[in-house]
Amino acid sequence: MRIFLTVLAALAIALVSFWAAIAVLFRKEIKATFERDPAATSFLEVLLTYSGLHAIISYRIAHAMRKTGILFLPRWLSQVTKFFTGIEIHPGAEIGNGIFIDHGMGVVIGETTVIGDNVTLYQGVTLGGTGKEKGKRHPTLGSNIVVGTGAKVLGNITIGDNSYIGANAVVIKDVPPNSTVVGVPGRITRQDGKKIDFDLDHIHIVDPIMQNIDELEKRIAELEKRVGK
Numbered sequence: 001m002r003i004f005l006t007v008l009a010a011l012a013i014a015l016v017s018f019w020a021a022i023a024v025l026f027r028k029e030i031k032a033t034f035e036r037d038p039a040a041t042s043f044l045e046v047l048l049t050y051s052g053l054h055a056i057i058s059y060r061i062a063h064a065m066r067k068t069g070i071l072f073l074p075r076w077l078s079q080v081t082k083f084f085t086g087i088e089i090h091p092g093a094e095i096g097n098g099i100f101i102d103h104g105m106g107v108v109i110g111e112t113t114v115i116g117d118n119v120t121l122y123q124g125v126t127l128g129g130t131g132k133e134k135g136k137r138h139p140t141l142g143s144n145i146v147v148g149t150g151a152k153v154l155g156n157i158t159i160g161d162n163s164y165i166g167a168n169a170v171v172i173k174d175v176p177p178n179s180t181v182v183g184v185p186g187r188i189t190r191q192d193g194k195k196i197d198f199d200l201d202h203i204h205i206v207d208p209i210m211q212n213i214d215e216l217e218k219r220i221a222e223l224e225k226r227v228g229k
């Protein structure tokens with residue numbers, strides 16, 4: 001009985017020490033969670049139930065291992081973490097401090113992604129490649145960026161500091177700092193606090209789907225004329 005209690009006490013001390021160390025090492029990420037998620041109610045809740053935080057803790061370990069030249073173990077850890085959190089962060093990615101991944105499920109961060117400080121990613125975000133590039137093929141995000149739910153940022157592009165990527169946007173071109181990007185393909189709707197007027201924007205105004213529909217309507221009218229309708 002005494003041995004059992006001693007083992008139990010030792011385990012409890014180890015567990016408390018582990019989470020205390022995590023709380024100190026990841027204080028910026030924990031602070032970011034409180035600042036950016038109104039649903040976060042207590043320190044213990046954030047520490048024990050936020051899968052975004054768990055994914056980052058695991059990523060930091062995997063990234064440190066990879067830096068020593070070990071390749072297989074970090075990849076394995078990243079896949080195990082994906083199984084539990086739904087978040088896949090490649091150990092090769094470079095991620096700054098104060099990142100907050102909210103909800104998490106479906107987030108993918110590619111191998112050559114670079115992320116600055118204080119970035120927020122919502123569920124379903126992909127920071128991926130286009131499939132056409134080699135070497136540095138994932139995006140570089142500056143600091144203080146929010147990437148909305150379901151957004152895809154693809155290719156070796158740069159997203160400037162203090163930018164917002166709208167929910168479900170697909171961004172395939174560089175975005176200057178202080179911009180808001182929405183839509184597919186992503187287009188800038190706000191820059192340096194000013195709204196961008198699309199009617200005056202002759203680069204972004206072309207909608208390929210509308211162009212196709214116009215083209216089809218013309219062909220139908222032509223055919224109708226030919227058959228004498």
Ligand SMILES: CC(C)(COP(=O)(O)OP(=O)(O)OC[C@H]1O[C@@H](n2cnc3c(N)ncnc32)[C@H](O)[C@@H]1OP(=O)(O)O)[C@@H](O)C(=O)NCCC(=O)NCCS
Binds near residue numbers: 169189
């Ligand atoms: C893009 C976003 C940051 C808003 O930025 P904003 O500069 O305040 O944008 P506004 O609300 O002024 O909207 C600007 C225009 O973009 C449109 N818009 C806004 N968000 C959009 C989106 N995700 N996709 C497409 N269009 C969008 C608006 O309808 C508006 O169009 P209009 O000018 O024709 O009326 C915000 O809408 C967004 O998508 N945030 C992501 C939040 C998220 O993912 N939350 C998940 C919580 S679980």
